[in-house]
Amino acid sequence: MNKRQESAKDSFGSVEKVMDQNAAVTAEIPGLNQAVTQFKTDFSGIDEAAGKVDMESTKGKTSPKHDAEEVLVTMEYPIVCALRSLSRKNGDKELFTIMDLSESDLVRQKDAEVTVFAKEVLGFAKANAGDLAASYNIKDEALTAFQNQIDVYDKAGQTQGAGFANRESGHESLKALIGKLNDDLVEVDDMMELVRHDHPDFYNAYCDARPVKLLGVRHKKQQPSPQPPQTK
Numbered sequence: 001m002n003k004r005q006e007s008a009k010d011s012f013g014s015v016e017k018v019m020d021q022n023a024a025v026t027a028e029i030p031g032l033n034q035a036v037t038q039f040k041t042d043f044s045g046i047d048e049a050a051g052k053v054d055m056e057s058t059k060g061k062t063s064p065k066h067d068a069e070e071v072l073v074t075m076e077y078p079i080v081c082a083l084r085s086l087s088r089k090n091g092d093k094e095l096f097t098i099m100d101l102s103e104s105d106l107v108r109q110k111d112a113e114v115t116v117f118a119k120e121v122l123g124f125a126k127a128n129a130g131d132l133a134a135s136y137n138i139k140d141e142a143l144t145a146f147q148n149q150i151d152v153y154d155k156a157g158q159t160q161g162a163g164f165a166n167r168e169s170g171h172e173s174l175k176a177l178i179g180k181l182n183d184d185l186v187e188v189d190d191m192m193e194l195v196r197h198d199h200p201d202f203y204n205a206y207c208d209a210r211p212v213k214l215l216g217v218r219h220k221k222q223q224p225s226p227q228p229p230q231t232k
Helices: 003-021 023-027 030-043 045-062 064-090 091-097 103-107 111-127 128-134 138-192 200-209
Strands: none
Touching: 003 023, 003 045, 003 138, 003 200, 023 030, 023 045, 023 128, 030 103, 030 138, 045 138, 064 103, 064 111, 064 138, 091 111, 091 128, 128 138, 128 200, 138 200
């Protein structure tokens, strides 16, 4: 959850606590009791909604895609070096220019570039498989493993994309629930006017706990009734 959502959750929890402490009063007024019951029912789902958001956020901190990329670069760079050496021997300036990269250059590639370049390297490697095996001990098994790792990286990227979509979906669900709880409290606001004069402590405690609405302001606290001046 973000800080605003955490603040809203804490405020809703404070409202629930106030209502529990004054259950006897709310039970006397059917309309208030119904509004409070609806609020508490909706609030009971906030931990689950928040948990889904936090769980997806935690997943994003350890990225299978990042791990797959590290393995991919480790397998890729020796092939790049071999192709660069081969292109120098053969006088293939075009291939040399393409393979004239350091390991750091591979690491710094953008996500969209990683798979494209890796597949390009694999294509050149397959086209020169005989020379790679004879002069650089890079055999077909190594190229097959490299191709498989490209697939692993691609799938990890798809999974990470799904995780991002899930986080977005989780945030939207939590946002909708917070909006529903605010709507519930608008109804409670009206009902609380029925206890304002007879139970000022309850009313004031509710005002203190009540989250600030997205629009509008908090209710004003009930001030003690002025006492008539004492006559001597």
